[in-house]
Amino acid sequence: MSAVSSRLPVFPWDRLEPYKATAAAHPDGIVDLSVGTPVDPVPAVIRQALAAAADSPGYPTVWGTAALRDALTGWAERRLGARGLEHTNVLPVVGSKELVAWLPTQLGLGAGDKVAYPRLAYPTYEVGARLAGAEPVVYDEPTELDPAGLKLLWLNSPSNPTGRVLSPEELRRAVAWAREHGVLVVSDECYLELGWEAEPVSVLHPDICGGSYEGIVAVHSLSKRSNLAGYRSAFIAGDAAVLGELLKIRKHGGMMIPAPVQAATVAALADTAHVTEQRARYAARRSALRTAFEGAGFRIEHSEASLYLWATRDEPCWDTVGELSKRGILVAPGDFYGAAGERFVRIAFTATDERVEAAVRRLAE
Numbered sequence: 001m002s003a004v005s006s007r008l009p010v011f012p013w014d015r016l017e018p019y020k021a022t023a024a025a026h027p028d029g030i031v032d033l034s035v036g037t038p039v040d041p042v043p044a045v046i047r048q049a050l051a052a053a054a055d056s057p058g059y060p061t062v063w064g065t066a067a068l069r070d071a072l073t074g075w076a077e078r079r080l081g082a083r084g085l086e087h088t089n090v091l092p093v094v095g096s097k098e099l100v101a102w103l104p105t106q107l108g109l110g111a112g113d114k115v116a117y118p119r120l121a122y123p124t125y126e127v128g129a130r131l132a133g134a135e136p137v138v139y140d141e142p143t144e145l146d147p148a149g150l151k152l153l154w155l156n157s158p159s160n161p162t163g164r165v166l167s168p169e170e171l172r173r174a175v176a177w178a179r180e181h182g183v184l185v186v187s188d189e190c191y192l193e194l195g196w197e198a199e200p201v202s203v204l205h206p207d208i209c210g211g212s213y214e215g216i217v218a219v220h221s222l223s224k225r226s227n228l229a230g231y232r233s234a235f236i237a238g239d240a241a242v243l244g245e246l247l248k249i250r251k252h253g254g255m256m257i258p259a260p261v262q263a264a265t266v267a268a269l270a271d272t273a274h275v276t277e278q279r280a281r282y283a284a285r286r287s288a289l290r291t292a293f294e295g296a297g298f299r300i301e302h303s304e305a306s307l308y309l310w311a312t313r314d315e316p317c318w319d320t321v322g323e324l325s326k327r328g329i330l331v332a333p334g335d336f337y338g339a340a341g342e343r344f345v346r347i348a349f350t351a352t353d354e355r356v357e358a359a360v361r362r363l364a365e
Contacts, residue, residue, distance in 0.1 A: 026328025036348040038227040043274035049267035056259035080202040088240040095232035104132035117154040147181035158191040158305030161346040165198040190221040197304035285349040
């Protein structure tokens with residue numbers, strides 16, 4: 001029996017453990033800015049919905065309740081500007097990472113097929129291609145790719161790790177090119193609610209897709225906007241034919257969101273007050289950390305959206321990680337996201353206000 005794990009790269013976060021230990025030894029404790037995990041409370045309106053649905057003894061459905069599908073289509077129309085979405089255009093998934101990792105396999109891709117993603121990118125795009133036995137391909141400009149054998153094109157705006165936002169023209173060009181060559185576009189838009197110096201646009205917006213969802217799928221998550229990383233609530237929207245095929249496969253695999261989480265998701269998507277409140281928290285932390293890192297000699301590139309600062313001191317990223325760890329600050333090395341990030345670090349501003357303040361003090365010393 002062959003080990004599937006042999007197809008995969010080393011799990012990157014394991015390499016950070018020695019630096020985490022160094023940072024944790026700081027007299028005032030670690031300031032962990034490495035993983036962009038939410039630290040603020042789950043909003044009360046969401047917890048109340050979860051509790052109210054706690055008596056759910058039966059199996060939930062993979063497609064979700066009608067109320068959930070109404071919530072997904074309604075939010076996408078209100079927030080993304082999508083038009084005419086039906087229930088067949090949405091599908092809940094068990095967190096977006098699961099979707100990214102297993103999508104090529106569920107699409108039936110394998111040897112001889114190619115999966116393309118940005119040169120600097122979330123590592124799970126590559127992992128998904130390798131799990132399926134497909135060939136991972138990186139790009140700087142998607143329309144310059146060789147379309148031969150290319151079956152899946154990942155877009156990511158706002159970008160993880162760089163925070164870069166693709167312009168409407170860039171999105172239109174990528175969608176038109178992919179349609180011309182029969183390539184499925186999947187746009188990872190999980191940070192779309194977190195634009196700071198640019199306004200991210202979804203591929204589902206009619207200005208981008210021309211009012212048709214053919215050949216496009218958008219990925220969204222409640223982890224960042226609603227502090228629901230622990231709930232594993234996400235969804236995809238777009239081409240009904242693609243989503244219908246995925247629904248059939250996921251039914252066989254039992255890939256379903258728990259019923260109480262489905263109810264909590266409905267409540268989360270109906271409420272905007274908590275999103276505004278959380279954005280204000282992140283905006284304050286982002287401003288404080290950006291000022292502090294720039295004052296300590298860092299240059300920030302892109303970072304116009306998302307939960308991260310993409311920073312460099314024009315030195316190897318592991319040197320930066322090591323130096324900051326001695327100050328009790330842990331950041332992610334840029335080469336986790338591709339060789340092009342080897343002189344950058346990714347700084348998450350998801351730490352508590354108290355820990356952010358600690359980082360600011362240490363960077364000023």
